[in-house]
Every structure is written in structure tokens, then in C-alpha cells.
Amino acid sequence: MKRYYFTAAAGVLFLGLLGYVLWSGGTAGKPVTGRIILKVEPQEVESLTIRHDGQVAAVLRKVGERWEIERPRRVRASQEAVQSLLDQVASLEARRVIAEKAEDLSAYGLEPPRAELIMTEAGGTERRLLVGNETPVSSGAPAYYAREGGGVAVYTIDAYLAEQLTGSWDQFRDRTLVALSADEVQAVVVRKGRRSVEARRAGDSTTPEGQRWRLVEPLQAPGDSDAIESVLRDLQFSRISKFVSDDPSPGQLGAWGLKEPEATVELSGGDGTGNASRLTVVLIGGTAPDQERYVQVQGAPSVYTVPESDVKSLLEASADGWIRRQVVGLSRNDLQRLSVQMSGRPGPLTLEKDSRGRWVLQPGGRSVDQQEADSLLDALVGLRGDRVEVASRVAVSPGGNAPTGAGAPVTMEITVAGNDRIPVTRLVMPVVSEGAGAGKGSQVEVHVEQGEDRLTYFMPASSLQEVERIIAQWTAPPSTQGTASSER
Structure with a gap:
């Protein structure tokens, strides 16, 4: 009998507690799975408005296929930032249900939100x-209280989404410094004080000649396309x-080194015929904290910082660095x-x-060792100068006009x-095995005309x-030729 009374009392107590929980808001703090707070189709959204404490913090609008x-x-x-936000709210799930019907929203920071x-x-x-x-603070991951507009239930959501919405509008700004492709650029000028270096494409970037660059200031010379x-x-x-x-004062521009920039970079487009149109001008100012540089795009008031490594090649631009060092080109x-x-x-x-696709020497159609032919071509392409100078004289040919004798x-x-679109290149160089150039570590001059x-x-x-060795074999008198023989 005592056991019966005990069981009955326990049942009454359980029912009483269940009723209290249901009356007081239900699943308070209960973890949930798959509880959708709101469902949105990202492709249907045309504008986003973010308010902070009732005030408009940002308005974003879709223009065509892009957000502004x-x-x-x-x-x-x-x-990417806008799409990430839309993807998160597309089917936003609650981490916990705090109250199915909250009486005091201010307790959660939701009135006002x-x-x-x-x-x-x-x-x-x-x-x-x-x-x-x-x-x-709890043992779980950080979270924020949230609710759907017009709803009465209070949930918790992941901190990442919440901090996007409570943070600065800057996080939705495009962080691209220059909104163009390098292939659009037909001319580039870097000015540093009174000095400047300028290079232009030889033609449209989609053509073979358009892949080649030419220095036009401070000298006329082939450009190093890879460096530029x-x-x-x-x-x-x-x-x-x-x-x-976004609204710097003249004093701030001076302090950040942008009134007298350390370098100014001007990029122009065009059709490769010399009728270039200006694309953009970037001012590079002084050093900012954390190994960064202050920069400004001409025509826009905003001042940014970028990693110094991103603009180091611009700050170091020079004719010596931009002139073509590959000899053959x-x-x-x-x-x-x-x-x-x-x-x-x-x-x-x-x-x-x-x-038959085999390398031969003319006149005579003499066959040569194909590996040596490839070795010569590779050696020529690989020739690079440690230093390059613009010359005024034509190199002396080893032919009939060359001086002879001791x-x-x-x-x-x-x-x-x-x-057909690339000029013929003529190289005149010393035979190092028969002159002062044979010394170990010595430097020689190679004269190039293009x-x-x-x-x-x-x-x-x-x-x-390697170049000399192969040419010496091919041009040796017939009785001493090794690798070249008459084709039968």
C-alpha cells in the first residue's frame, strides 16, 4: 500500500512540473535540431538594410547581377561577403530555443534590438x-539571442552571423584596390619624385606582339615583359x-604621406596604337603600422592601407629593372x-x-646532332645579362668587314x-676560349641589334x-668536323 501511495505521489509531482514548464515558456534553453528561424531564397533578395540600435547602418542593393x-x-x-551573408540566413537554424513566447524581450537585448x-x-x-x-559565457561556443521580425520566440544563433550584423559596414566593402585586369593595361608609368619609368605594350595584349613590352622613358629599349x-x-x-x-583632411593626407606620394602609378588602356586612355592612378604614401602602406586611388577620397609587399615592386620600379635582360628576347x-x-x-x-622536321645546316643540307641543336637553342634562350646598356654603335661582324691579323x-x-611579327635579332659576342674573356669569373660583352x-x-x-662549343664544331673546316656530316 505504501508503495502505491509513493508511486501516485511521484506521478502527481511529475505532472505538476511538466505543467509548470509548459506554462512558463516550454523548452527554455533546450538544444534543438533543424528548428528554422526564417527561410529566404538568396536569389530573390534585391536589397539589404542593416540597422544598429534603430539607426540605418548600411543599405546594399542589387544592380543587375552585382551588389553595391x-x-x-x-x-x-x-x-563574396554579401553572398556569404545571404547563404547563412537562407535556412537559418536556431542553436537553442530560449522561449517560445518571451514576455520581456529587453532582457535579451531584443527590445530594441x-x-x-x-x-x-x-x-x-x-x-x-x-x-x-x-x-x-558558458562552456559552449559563443552565441547571440535572436528572433524573427514579427515572431514571439527567442532563439540563440551562431556568433559569426550575429557579429557580421552588429559589426562595421566596412566588412561588406570590396577590398580590391584596382578593379581591372593586367591584360587591360597598355601603358604603365611609375613616378618617384622627379624620376619616372614608363613602358608600353608593343600591340594588343591578345596578340603575340602584345605580350612584349617596350621601355619609352627614361630610355628607348625592349622591356622585360616578365618583370613588368x-x-x-x-x-x-x-x-x-x-x-x-573616407573623408581625410589635408593634414591627415600630409601625415600619411599622400600629399607628396612616395610613388604615383598611372595605368592606361587603349588599342596599342598610342591612343591610350587613362584607367586609374594610384598614390602610394608613407609607412603605416604592421608593415603596411597608405594608398589612395586618384579621384576617390578614401584612404586605405595595403600590405607593403603588395606594392614593393612598384616602389622599386626602375629602368634598370624593367629593361629586357634576356639577350635573344x-x-x-x-x-x-x-x-x-x-x-x-x-x-x-x-x-x-x-x-622531316630535323635540324639541318645550309648550304648543303648537312645534318647535325639533334640533341646538340636543341642544346644550342636552349642555351641561346637562356642567355641573360647581369647588366644592360643602350649602345650607339653597330657591333663589328666576324665576316668580311672584321679586322684581321694578330x-x-x-x-x-x-x-x-x-x-614575322618579331624583328630579327643579331648577336655578336667574343670567342671566350681565345681571348681575355677566358679567365675564370670574367665578364664579357654581347652586342645585340634588334x-x-x-x-x-x-x-x-x-x-x-656551350654556344661557342657547338658553333665551333659546325663551322670547323670539313676535315675536322665532328658532329656535322654530309647528308647522303
Whole structure:
């Protein structure tokens, strides 16, 4: 009998507690799975408004397929940041249900809310999410109180989304410094004080000649396309670290080194005919904290910081760094034909491919060792000068006009032809095995003519050894030739 009374009392107590829980709001603090707070179709959203403490903090609007920020300032929006926000709220799940029907929303920071997100869909339908205070510290991950606009239930949501909505509008700004592709640029000028360096493409960037650059200031010379393209890529992929000010005073611009920039970079587009149109001008100012630089895009008031490494190549730009250091100036695939000659040897000889795709020497159609032919081509393409100077004189040929006799320079000449759009390149260089250039570690001069350009490249004598070895074999008198033989 006692057991019966005990069981009955326990049942009454359980029912009483259950009733209290249901009466007091139900699943207070209960973890949930799959409880949707609101459901939104991201592609249907046409505008976003974020309010902080009842005041408009940001307005974003979809224009065509892209998002733009309208308030507090009309600037580019980060498409990735906006899409990330929409993806998070598309099917927003609660982490916990705090109250199915909360009586005092102010206890959660929801009356008024700390932040409110208003999503306007096509047709004018609005969906709202209200974010309140951060929940008390617990052993779980950080979370914030939230509810759907017009709803009565209070939930907790992940801190990442909540902090996006309660944070600065800057997080939705596009952090691209220069909104253009390096392929659009036809001319680049870097000015540092009274000095400047300027380069232009030889043609449209989609054509073979458009891949080549030419220095026009402070000298006329072939440009190092790899070095110049690297500068443009650095600028294209530079990302803003911090939005410093959207309304800087003259004093602030001076303090940040932007009234008299350390470097000014001007990029122009066009059709490669010299009729360039200005694309953008970037001012690089003084050093900012955390190894960054103050920068400003001309025509826009905003001042940013970017990592100094992103603009280092611009700050170091010079004619010496931009002049072409590759001697031949052609890629391996561009090489179509070679003419070679050495002082005191038969020649000139021409290296070209026959109908079977084999390299042969003309005249005579003498076959050559194919590996040695490839080795010569690779060695030529790999020749690079440690230093380059613009020359005024034409190099002396080892042919009939060259001086002869004791003490006369022993030289070799190579004429390189590429496709029709690339000028023929003529190289005249010493035979290092028969002169002062043979010394270990010595430097030699290679004279290069390409179109109207006259350049002198200074490089280690050892760079020419493979080129000289193969040409010496090919131009040797018939009785001493090793690798070349008459084709039968």
C-alpha cells in the first residue's frame, strides 16, 4: 500500500512540473535540431538594410547581377561577403530555443534590438532578423539571442552571423584596390619624385606582339615583359587591409604621406596604337603600422592601407629593372631559324628544319646532332645579362668587314629569326676560349641589334661556353668536323 501511495505521489509531482514548464515558456534553453528561424531564397533578395540600435547602418542593393553599397557611402560591395551573408540566413537554424513566447524581450537585448537585418525580396516582401545581446559565457561556443521580425520566440544563433550584423559596414566593402585586369593595361608609368619609368605594350595584349613590352622613358629599349607583368599582377591582386578614412583632411593626407606620394602609378588602356586612355592612378604614401602602406586611388577620397609587399615592386620600379635582360628576347617556340658564323671559319651557316622536321645546316643540307641543336637553342634562350646598356654603335661582324691579323678580336655572330611579327635579332659576342674573356669569373660583352635597338649585355664568360662549343664544331673546316656530316 505504501508503495502505491509513493508511486501516485511521484506521478502527481511529475505532472505538476511538466505543467509548470509548459506554462512558463516550454523548452527554455533546450538544444534543438533543424528548428528554422526564417527561410529566404538568396536569389530573390534585391536589397539589404542593416540597422544598429534603430539607426540605418548600411543599405546594399542589387544592380543587375552585382551588389553595391548605397549607404552610408556609394562604393563597391564585396560580392563574396554579401553572398556569404545571404547563404547563412537562407535556412537559418536556431542553436537553442530560449522561449517560445518571451514576455520581456529587453532582457535579451531584443527590445530594441542591437541589430536588425531587413531583406527585401522581388515584389516588395520583407523578411527581418533581429539580433540581441551575446549570451552569458558558458562552456559552449559563443552565441547571440535572436528572433524573427514579427515572431514571439527567442532563439540563440551562431556568433559569426550575429557579429557580421552588429559589426562595421566596412566588412561588406570590396577590398580590391584596382578593379581591372593586367591584360587591360597598355601603358604603365611609375613616378618617384622627379624620376619616372614608363613602358608600353608593343600591340594588343591578345596578340603575340602584345605580350612584349617596350621601355619609352627614361630610355628607348625592349622591356622585360616578365618583370613588368609581375608589377601589374601585384597591383591587380593587391587587397585593402584597412579602410582608414573616407573623408581625410589635408593634414591627415600630409601625415600619411599622400600629399607628396612616395610613388604615383598611372595605368592606361587603349588599342596599342598610342591612343591610350587613362584607367586609374594610384598614390602610394608613407609607412603605416604592421608593415603596411597608405594608398589612395586618384579621384576617390578614401584612404586605405595595403600590405607593403603588395606594392614593393612598384616602389622599386626602375629602368634598370624593367629593361629586357634576356639577350635573344624570344621564347624557345618562337625560334624559327638561326644563322651562325665564327671568325676565321667557313660560313655563314643557317640552321633550319627540313621536311622531316630535323635540324639541318645550309648550304648543303648537312645534318647535325639533334640533341646538340636543341642544346644550342636552349642555351641561346637562356642567355641573360647581369647588366644592360643602350649602345650607339653597330657591333663589328666576324665576316668580311672584321679586322684581321694578330690582335684582332675573335668573335662569333648569330642571327635569330622568329615569326614575322618579331624583328630579327643579331648577336655578336667574343670567342671566350681565345681571348681575355677566358679567365675564370670574367665578364664579357654581347652586342645585340634588334630592329632599331642597339644593346650591350654584360654577362659571365662561362654563359657562352656551350654556344661557342657547338658553333665551333659546325663551322670547323670539313676535315675536322665532328658532329656535322654530309647528308647522303
